[in-house]
Amino acid sequence: MNFDLGDDERALQQGMRDVCKRLFPMDRVRALxxxxxxxxxxxxxxxxxxxxxxxxxxxxxxxxxGMTEAALVYEELGRALVPGPVISTHLSVPLIExxxxxxxxxxxxDRERTPPVVGQLPALDTLVVIDPKGLWLVDxxxxxxxPVRQPLDPLTPMYLLEHLPxxxxxxxxxxxxRWRREGAVLAAAMLVGIASAxxxxxxxxxxxxxxxxxPIGSFQAVKHICADMLVREEVARVGTYAAAVMCDDPGxxxxxxxxxxxxxxxxxxxxxxxxxxxxxxxxxxxxxxxDAHLYLKRAVLMSTRFGKSDDLAEAVAGTxxx
Amino acid sequence: xxxxxxxxxxxxxxxxxAWLEDALPSLxxxxxxxxxxxxxxxxxxxxxxxxxxGYAGIDWPSEVEGRGATPTEHLIFLEETERAGAPYVGVxxxxxxxxxxxxxxxxxxxQKQRHLPRILRGExxxxxxxxxxxxxxxxxxxxTKAVRDGDHYVVTGQKIWTSFAHVADHCELLVRTDPDxxxxxGITWLIMPMDxxxxxxxxxxxxxxxxxxxxxFLDEVRIPVENRVGEENDGWRVAMVTFSFERGTAFVGELxxxxxxxxxxxxxxxxxxxxxxxxxxxxxxxxDLGRIAAELDxxxxxxxRNVTQAERGTGxxxxxxxxxxxxxxxxxxxxxxLTMKLLDxxxxxxEDVGGIESGIHVERWFQSMSLTxxxxxSQIQRNIVGERILGLPxxxxx
Ligand SMILES: Cc1cc2nc3c(=O)[nH]c(=O)nc-3n(C[C@H](O)[C@H](O)[C@H](O)COP(=O)(O)OP(=O)(O)OC[C@H]3O[C@@H](n4cnc5c(N)ncnc54)[C@H](O)[C@@H]3O)c2cc1C
Numbered sequence: 105m106n107f108d109l110g111d112d113e114r115a116l117q118q119g120m121r122d123v124c125k126r127l128f129p130m131d132r133v134r135a136l137x138x139x140x141x142x143x144x145x146x147x148x149x150x151x152x153x154x155x156x157x158x159x160x161x162x163x164x165x166x167x168x169x170g171m172t173e174a175a176l177v178y179e180e181l182g183r184a185l186v187p188g189p190v191i192s193t194h195l196s197v198p199l200i201e202x203x204x205x206x207x208x209x210x211x212x213x214d215r216e217r218t219p220p221v222v223g224q225l226p227a228l229d230t231l232v233v234i235d236p237k238g239l240w241l242v243d244x245x246x247x248x249x250x251p252v253r254q255p256l257d258p259l260t261p262m263y264l265l266e267h268l269p270x271x272x273x274x275x276x277x278x279x280x281x282r283w284r285r286e287g288a289v290l291a292a293a294m295l296v297g298i299a300s301a302x303x304x305x306x307x308x309x310x311x312x313x314x315x316x317x318x319p320i321g322s323f324q325a326v327k328h329i330c331a332d333m334l335v336r337e338e339v340a341r342v343g344t345y346a347a348a349v350m351c352d353d354p355g356x357x358x359x360x361x362x363x364x365x366x367x368x369x370x371x372x373x374x375x376x377x378x379x380x381x382x383x384x385x386x387x388x389x390x391x392x393x394x395d396a397h398l399y400l401k402r403a404v405l406m407s408t409r410f411g412k413s414d415d416l417a418e419a420v421a422g423t424x425x426x
Numbered sequence: 427x428x429x430x431x432x433x434x435x436x437x438x439x440x441x442x443x444a445w446l447e448d449a450l451p452s453l454x455x456x457x458x459x460x461x462x463x464x465x466x467x468x469x470x471x472x473x474x475x476x477x478x479x480g481y482a483g484i485d486w487p488s489e490v491e492g493r494g495a496t497p498t499e500h501l502i503f504l505e506e507t508e509r510a511g512a513p514y515v516g517v518x519x520x521x522x523x524x525x526x527x528x529x530x531x532x533x534x535x536x537q538k539q540r541h542l543p544r545i546l547r548g549e550x551x552x553x554x555x556x557x558x559x560x561x562x563x564x565x566x567x568x569x570t571k572a573v574r575d576g577d578h579y580v581v582t583g584q585k586i587w588t589s590f591a592h593v594a595d596h597c598e599l600l601v602r603t604d605p606d607x608x609x610x611x612g613i614t615w616l617i618m619p620m621d622x623x624x625x626x627x628x629x630x631x632x633x634x635x636x637x638x639x640x641x642x643f644l645d646e647v648r649i650p651v652e653n654r655v656g657e658e659n660d661g662w663r664v665a666m667v668t669f670s671f672e673r674g675t676a677f678v679g680e681l682x683x684x685x686x687x688x689x690x691x692x693x694x695x696x697x698x699x700x701x702x703x704x705x706x707x708x709x710x711x712x713x714d715l716g717r718i719a720a721e722l723d724x725x726x727x728x729x730x731r732n733v734t735q736a737e738r739g740t741g742x743x744x745x746x747x748x749x750x751x752x753x754x755x756x757x758x759x760x761x762x763x764l765t766m767k768l769l770d771x772x773x774x775x776x777e778d779v780g781g782i783e784s785g786i787h788v789e790r791w792f793q794s795m796s797l798t799x800x801x802x803x804s805q806i807q808r809n810i811v812g813e814r815i816l817g818l819p820x821x822x823x824x
Contacts, residue, residue: 105435105498106428107730108738113427172427307816322819324805327812334811335753342731343724349427356429365720414713420723421716424692425706 107346109176117176123153124184130395133185133259141187141259142209142227151206155181156194165204166197171286175293175348179341182297185402187259188224191290191409192232195283199239199274200230211244212287215268223405225249225263233271239279240271257401285359287410288367289351292344295370298403299340302377303333305396306384313386320384329384333377340366340373361423368416374403429730431498438495439502445479446510453513459636466551466593469516473548482546483522486530490542497736501678501729508682515679517590521545521552524671525598528615532655532664537617541596553594555585555618555642556665562587563806565600566609566662570644572601572616574651579603579616581624581647587800591627591640594620598668599649604659613661615668617653624648634792635776672801673747677754678729680797684758685722687790690783691715691765698768698782705768714764721757725750745815748807755797755804762791 109117127149136143150156158174160166174194181190192212193203202208211228213220215235222231228244248266255262307330310321320326347366350359378400382389389396407413431439453472457464476482477491485500486492495503515522526545529537544550561568570583581601588597597618604612618625624647629637656664692715695706705711732746765787766773772784779785798804812818 105431105730106734107727108427108734110427303816307818310818318822319819321812322821324809324812324821327816327818327821328805328808330816330818331752331808331811334816335749338749339721339724339728339753342727343720345427346429346724346727346730349429353428353430361719362723365723368717368720369724414709417713417716417720418709419716420720421692421712424689424715424719425696 107342107349113173113176116173117180120153120177120180121183124180124186127153128184128186130185133187133398136187137258140227140261141224144209147188147209148206150186150190151204155190156197156206157204158194160197160204164198171289171348171351172345174286175289175344178290178293179297179300179344182294182402182406183301185259185298185301185398187257187402189228191287191294194290195287196230196232199279200232200241202229213265213268217408220265220268221252221262222249222265223255223260223262225261232274233268234280234283236277236280238273238277239275239283241274242269242271257405258398259402260405284410285363286351288363289344289348291406291410292340292347292363292367292370295367295374295403295406296337296341296344298399298406299333299337299370299373299377302374302381302396302399302403303330303337305399306330306333306377306381309385309388326384329380333380336369336373336376340369343369358423361420364411364416364419367411368413368420371403371407371411371413371416375400375407378403431502435498435502438499439506442481442503442506443510445481446506446512449475449479450510450512456513459634462593462637466517469513469518470548470551472513472516473518473522473546477547482548483526483542486526486542486546490530490538491546492542497733501733504679504682508679508686514683517551517593518545518548520554520590520594520598521550521596524668525552525554525596527671528598528664528668529655531667532615534652534655536652537655541617550596551590551594553588553591553597553620555588555591555597555599557587558584559586563803565665566613568600568602568613570599570601571605572603572614572649574603575648577651578648579614579651579654581616581618581644581649583644585642585644587630587639588627588642589639591620591642592629592637596620597642598655600661600665603661607659610662612659613665614658615655615661615664616649617655618647618649619653622647622649632792633795634789669802670745670747673751673807677751680758681722681725681729681754684754684761685719685726688715688719688722688761691761691768691787694765694783694787695768698772711764711768714760718757718761718764721753725754725757728753745810748802748810749815751797751801752804752807752811755794758794758797762794766791 127146154167157166158169162168189211193210196203196210200210203210208229209227210230211222212232213222215233225244231242231244233240233242249263252262310326311319313320343366347362350357350362381396385394385396388394457468483492484495484503488494558568572579572581597620599616599618601614602612603614624645626643628641630639632638696704698705769784772779772782773788776788777785813820
């Protein structure tokens with residue numbers, strides 16, 4: 105057993121953090137609001153960085169790594185607030201040409217979730233519909249859709265679909281199970297990244313902002329909020345890594361339970377840390393100008409993807425019943 | 427990252443499992459909670475059995491008759507003993523989980539030779555004399571004083587909340603040796619023999635009705651200077667080492683027990699009637715329990731990470747112990763609350779009521795409340811996480 109990052113994993117993590125800093129500094133992320141959240145050049149660069157091809161075998165043009173490495177990479181995407189359907193594009197690599205190197209933007213909608221809203225519709229090349237029977241391809245260009253006037257996450261404009269056609273089947277239930285499981289792990293990883301960015305921002309502010317003649321972080325009422333943020337983040341992180349490791353090595357534990365639990369904890373951590381960070385930032389935290397709200401909003405968005413918290417909690421509980 | 431155990435780890439597990447299957451049926455029934463001599467005898471007998479089979483002090487060095495096993499093997503030991511329903515450390519808690527490890531890290535060769543094998547053989551039981559009536563969270567404010575008299579320290583003062591004091595042979599004692607130094611600088615860590623003259627022990631009743639801990643009145647107790655661990659006035663640093671064990675590794679066994687407790691509670695919910703069905707039919711209850719199970723799974727993963735790091739590091743667990751203790755004590759408390767809600771009126775006795783195994787759950791609920799207090803309260807742990815991990819400024823000095 106060796107459940108800690110090794111040298112290669114650390115290098116991958118740092119490498120990805122650097123890529124994100126270069127491609128997605130906060131002012132550029134904010135500027136993407138006008139571009140509907142997606143810039144094709146940046147998307148292509150993400151492809152170049154291996155974000156989508158990470159787990160494709162080398163013989164098929166990929167990098168040949170596993171879920172464990174993917175979780176580390178997606179944690180960084182979450183931390184950097186990278187917008188767009190990065191998870192569905194990644195998952196579609198074996199099925200959809202052009203996804204691998206960032207030539208295509210592949211969106212995803214779950215037929216069973218209502219209302220039928222989908223992000224960044226005009227920027228999508230392909231839309232995959234998921235339901236228990238399979239994965240279906242729909243042409244995003246010819247869907248009747250109404251833009252949601254004020255998307256919660258400013259970087260993820262949402263569209264309400266009037267009708268969701270059946271589409272062309274590209275895969276069956278086995279692939280559906282894979283998408284749901286791996287999607288949940290990647291979403292959990294992104295949520296951990298968000299939770300972690302919130303802790304970092306709150307702690308930095310608590311060290312710098314002074315009231316009553318001293319940094320607010322010296323007050324327990326504030327310090328304890330920050331300590332709880334770290335605890336939530338760390339617990340969610342190890343849970344997510346464990347789930348990723350089990351995806352790569354299913355004999356190492358109950359994969360489905362681990363994945364549901366990780367996605368649950370990561371969602372809770374990102375939401376709670378998003379709110380806590382706003383509290384620590386005080387009035388500034390309630391402004392558009394400070395980034396705190398962007399993390400909370402992304403946390404809300406991501407926590408609706410690849411599982412709902414009640415269902416996830418039920419799924420874990422189901423494994424307790426003899 | 428790899429969650430698999432190695433072949434040699436699995437061999438270790440198989441041998442241990444086979445031994446447990448043989449050994450456990452030979453244990454006599456457990457004595458009642460306040461029958462202290464019998465409890466001591468029962469707990470130390472188990473320790474003897476472990477020792478004879480080569481399973482005592484799994485992670486202690488072989489020079490002191492430990493097994494010298496890896497932290498991973500230690501984890502497997504805790505996993506398997508819990509799975510088999512083997513006794514927990516009981517009255518040996520302090521000696522095995524933090525006094526012993528502190529001596530391994532900081533004791534003199536003589537101290538190690540004198541105490542460690544005896545702890546492992548179940549011949550010596552320890553207690554912890556840190557807290558005082560006026561010094562709990564602010565432990566460094568302790569005032570029990572020790573005055574040097576030739577080759578002895580003469581100790582006078584009062585300790586409180588001393589778990590298992592009345593069955594202990596030795597005590598890890600913090601005393602003030604320099605009253606004029608700043609409060610953290612004048613403290614010394616001593617080994618106090620519990621049969622020394624001048625020690626008076628007064629049991630205190632706990633919330634569960636048991637007499638688990640006591641007050642100790644110390645009146646000119648003479649302790650040989652050779653019983654000092656670390657330098658004179660350097661006891662605060664040694665105490666930090668003790669804490670790192672107390673918070674770092676000591677809760678792992680607890681976690682494993684709690685993971686099986688969750689399954690018991692789920693089973694209970696499936697049997698307890700509610701309306702036309704069972705309590706388990708309530709989705710709110712199922713989800714709460716699912717959440718708790720998910721958190722415990724993640725804490726198990728955290729434990730594995732800590733173990734991996736320990737295998738590489740110094741052997742003294744790091745600050746991560748505070749993160750673990752905070753998260754664990756909180757989820758444990760939630761599980762307790764949920765169980766009490768589930769038991770409803772069956773929780774109105776400290777013994778099983780109406781054919782429902784409620785007594786143990788009620789007791790565990792009370793115990794869960796000690797976790798956020800003992801070994802440093804949650805508020806103090808949050809200060810540690812905030813200041814020493816996140817680097818936030820210290821509180822204004824008082
Ligand atoms: C079951 C049990 C077994 C124990 N066994 C032992 C033992 O064997 N040996 C031993 O030495 N001790 C033992 N203790 C004592 C334990 O370590 C102390 O109770 C603990 O450290 C808290 O100290 P206190 O009880 O004096 O509470 P106090 O320090 O008086 O705290 C009271 C409340 O104030 C809060 N508080 C205090 N200071 C601060 C601060 N700076 N910031 C924020 N909040 C603060 C605390 O969090 C707590 O909520 C045991 C305790 C229990 C419950």
